[in-house]
Amino acid sequence: MNLLHLKTLIPTQEYEAKVQSIAWSPNNKKIAVCTSDRLVIIFDENGERRTRFSTKPSDSKNDGNLFQVRGMAFSHDSIKLAIAQSDNIIFVYKIGESWDEKVVICNKFPQKCPVTCIAWPVNQPIICGLADGKVRAANTRTNKSSTIYNADSYVVSISANITGKGFISGHADGKIIRYFFDDDGSGDAQGKLTTHPTAPYALAWAGSTILAAGCDKRIYVYNREGKLVQQLDYSKDESEKEFTIASCNPSGHVVAFGSFNRIRVLSWSPRKGGWDECKLKEIKNLYTITAIAWKQDGSKLVVGTYCGGVDLFDCCVKKKLYKKIFELNYVGPSQVIVRNLKSNNTIVLQSKFGYEIDDVKVMGKNRYLVTHTSNTLILGDLRENQLSEVPWSRKNPKERFYFGYDKFCIIFGSGELYVIEYGVNEVLGSVRTEFTTPFLISVRVNERKSSNNCTCKKIAYMLDLKTIAIFDFITGSNVAHVSHDRKIDWIELNETGQKLIFRDKKLQLILFDIETGVKVMLLNFCYYVQWVPQSDVIIAQSKDSLCIWYNTESTDRMTSIPLRGGDITDVVRQNGRTEVLINEGVNSVTYALDDSRIEFGTAMDDGDLERAVSFLESLDVTPETKSMWTKLGFASLKAGNLLISEQSFASLGCVSKSRYLRQTRNLLMENKLSKSNVQACIAILEKDFRAAENIFLSQNSIEDVIKLYKDLLKWDDAIEIAEAKNWSGLDKLKKAYHHWLTETGQEEKAGDLRQKDGDFNGAVTLYLRAGVPGKAARLALIEPEISSDRVLVERIIMSLTQCELYEKAGELYQNLGQSENALRCYRQGNCYQKAIELARISFPSNILQLEEEWGDYLVTKQQMDNAINHFIEAG
Known part of the structure; x- marks a missing residue:
């Protein structure tokens, strides 16, 4: 790492004028410097002074010269600047995005003792250390602060990790304490990490290690567990002074330490797994360094000194010119800044996993970046400023990149095809195929919004010369296989991934619907x-x-x-x-397509139903427009747009549906229906009655469910719901059902209902009236209440004999003890088995005669073998 002096922002004074703090905004556009007289000067990224303001004391009655600024930190959006002061307060100034905006105080956080240091992690509250050893969090939304922990020792430094999800604090007694907002599943412990030999005024949390230094002229490197893993000892160098401050660059791979006249830079070596010391930057008469801040991309470093000087340095390991168009600035082992010399656009190429970047290539008409590390592959889109880093242990000199798509890249290698989406740090998916011609591959990744807002990430590729496979990256499964009888030479999915067109070697064009699996021949020659x-x-x-x-x-x-x-x-x-x-040939001509017709399909896919209606209203009614109106009607119904659904079905001549939708819409406009009830009405229209029932029951609208089933004449479902919910109108509902059944001549069904309710006499009466005496007899046989009523039983028997149901009549007579009548009925009904069983008990002398009658009966039925057996029994 080389430090090259670029510019002096504030010249060094010949007296003590300590630069109290420096902060560089996350958007790289602002550098805030607090001078010894508590004046905050803001420079732009090129070091030009743009504005300034004076800090305020905590109490306006106090002398403004009695406090010191202990630290500054920008918010993540670079709009606010937090300033920690020794007069027991933190002020948050809103400085805005432009240079013309007025600087105002938007938050105040008074403390009980002096604030000694400050940090503002990404998407977290402000973290401050106090002289009494407390570390507190200040929330700008609630304007309240709270104690995170108390170390009972002066807080000398605070450093957040590169993700902003944790921080460490250094204390005067040497303790280093770690705290996590979210440990990202690392499992690292919170609390005291280690005890440093001196007060760690120079403290930095860089990746997986923590670097600390102080007045003993040594830099200590601790691992996640707080164990010392590396030490850089400068105590024998008499020209070296104590380390006063340290700062880690945003990538976490470079740390700068400040001391007297010197800036020491350590660079992380992924291959060695340790820190390497870079070339020492020594500047005479620089004096003690009191403040350091990195630019967000790690390309520049600004330092402030004890005598008031502020200097800007360029930081790089090496610089290269690529294709005479791009400047590659290696600012760390795992970070490269790529700048287009023509457009001056830049992109920061960084390994999020900390791997060392091997090489950088610009491909695809100078738009896309390709970079390999030891274990990953980094792809970048210079135009959209999007980067992807994916695990990649397949470095192959024969791998080929295809940049024919805007949102993703396709990589071919070793018989496998990989798809990587720009801006996503994982491989979208891979498939095995030997056919890598772009004409035999079609990938669609969210290229157009569909009406159901479903994510589309699909690929169509060739399994063999005659078979197409369609793979869904989201579900990780094949959604279709398309077999053809000829070799295929071209395929392409539509933008929503729902249809596929392909052409074979005979130039036949076929359309395949993925959802239905239907193939349609479009052209014989294409x-x-x-x-x-x-x-x-x-x-x-x-x-x-x-x-x-x-x-x-x-x-x-x-x-x-x-x-x-x-x-x-x-x-x-x-x-x-x-x-x-x-x-x-010589000329090129254009043919305009009917954009209004294209408009309908696009409007439907985009879910813009109003635009689809406007288009269809301009067309005459044809079979094709009718299919469009039908598609629009059901799509708008699914979307809950009743007005368009009503208009669509009216255009199709579906008067009943249109009237129903108008009535529902009017009730909604009159606030007589809730939105949930509207969904239930739509479910009813689609004949999804269970869905409507669930919607009504979720609102405890039992009456609406019962009315629905009554209107549909589904009385059993209505009664079932009423019983399950213990509805107060259950008895009235049952009476209405009975009345309806009797009015419509359904006495048998009414009898079943009476039997279920325990009204057995009423059930028997209804069964007899309905002409089903068998049910009445079955009930009489099992219910003592009926069998004890001789008059009613006689009525049942009379009805049974009239219907020639002699077996049931015999059973009833036998149940009443009238054996002779029972035997007579069994004979009349040719039920000789039961007749003989009864005769063995009551009429033994009749058994031979019954056997003979049974044989005669079987002869009439042409069952001679069985008849002989009975004749033998009869003697």
């Missing part, structure tokens, strides 16, 4: 085919015709336009116009 950008419209060339499918749901409705020779070269959609570019 030169050129493409999806129109930002739509589901297909254009293709078949000999001298331009073929267009505006609605892929109606593939039989193709629009054909004759061409005057030439070949289609591209489809361009911009400024509200869609044009097909055709090369006719």
Whole structure:
């Protein structure tokens, strides 16, 4: 690491004028310097002085010269500046984004003793150390502060880790204490980490190590457990003085220590797993360094001294010129700043895992960065300023990068295809394929918003020359396989990943619907085919015709336009116009497509239903527009847009649906329906009654559920709900059901209901009235209440005999003890088994006669073998 002096921001004085603190804003645009007279001067990133303001004492009645500024820290958005003062207070100044904004105090945090140091971690409260040993958190939202812990020893330093999720504090008695807001699953312990031999005024938390130094002229390196793992001893150098301050660059791989006339820089070596000392920067008459701050990208360092000097240094390991267009500034082993010399745009290339960057390449028309480390691969989009770092142990000189997409990169190597999304630090997915031609691969990653707002991350690729596989990266599974009888030479998914078009070697064009699995032949001869950008419209060339499918749901409705020779070269959609570019040899001509028809498909996919309605209203009613109205009607119903649903079904002539939706919408406008009830009404319209029931019950609207099932004549469901919820109107509901059943001539069903309620007499009466005496007899046999009523039983028997149900009549007679009548009924019903069983008990002399009658009966049924057995029994 080399330090090159760039500029003196404030010249050194010939007397004591200690620079009390320096802070560099996270957005790199502001450098705040607090001078000895408590004046805060703000410079821009180039070191030009832009504005200044004076700090205020905690009490306006006190002398403004009686306090010192102990530290400053910017907020994460660079709009606010926290200043810690020795007069027991922290002020937070709002300095704004522009240089013209007025500086105002927006927060005050009074303390009980002097504030000694301060830090403001990312997305966390302000952290301050006090002279009494307490470390406190100050929340700018609530304007309140609270104690995190008390070490009972003067706090000399505070340093946050690079993620902002933890910090360490150094104390006068040598203690170093660690605290986590969130340990990111590391499992590291909180509390006292170690005891340093001296007060650690120079303290930095750099990655997985903690560096501390003080008046003993030694730099100690501690690991996560607080054990000493490295020591740099300068105590034998008589020219060396004590270390006064330390600061870690934002990457956590470089730490600068300040002492008298010297800046020592340590650089982390990933390969060695330790800290290397860089070239010493010694400046005569610099005097003791009292403040240090890094630029957020680690390319610059600003230092302040005891005599009031403030200097700006450039920090780099090496610089390279790449392709005479890009400057590569290596500011650390794992960080490179890439600057476009033409546009002056910069991007910070950094390994988030701390690995050393080997090389940097700019590819893909000078837009994309490719960098390998020992264990990862870093990809970057210079235009969008997006970086991705993914685990990569597959470094292969034969690997090929394809940058034909804006949102992701495709990498081919060793028979495998990898997809990496820019800005995402993990491989999106990989598939095995030997076919790496871009024409045989199609990847879609959230290229267009769909109506259901589903995320689309899919790839279509070739398993073999005749088989296409479609893989969903989100679910990690294949969603479809497409087999074809000829070799395939071109494939492409639509932007929502729901449909696929492919062409075979015989130039046949086929459309495949992924959801339904249906293949449709579009053309027998196709030169050129493409999806129109930002739509589901297909254009293709078949000999001298331009073929267009505006609605892929109606593939039989193709629009054909004759061409005057030439070949289609591209489809361009911009400024509200869609044009097909055709090369006719010497001339290039364009054919405009019907943007209004494209508009409908795009509007539906984007969920812009109003735009879809406006388009359809301008068209005449045709079978194709009817299918569009149907699609719009159900889509708007799903989206809960009743007005558009009503209009759609009205246009289709569905009067009942349209009237129902209007009634529902009017109730909603009159505040007679809640939004949840509207969802229930939509569920009813879609005949999803269980969903409607769940919605009503979630609001405890039992009456609405019962009314729904009554209107649908689902009385059993209504009674079931009423019983489950112990509804007060259950009896009234049952009476209404009985009345309805009897009015509609459903006496048998009414009898079942009476039986369920325990009204057995009423049930028998209804069964007899309904002409089902068998049910009445079954009930009489099992219920003593019925069998004891002789008159009622006689009625049942009479009805049974009239219906020639002699077996049941016999059972009832037998149950009443009327054996003769029972035997008679069994004979009439040819139930000889039961007749013989009864005769063995009551009429033994009749058994032989019954056996003979049984044999005669079986003869009439042509069951001769069985009849012989009974004749033998009869003698």
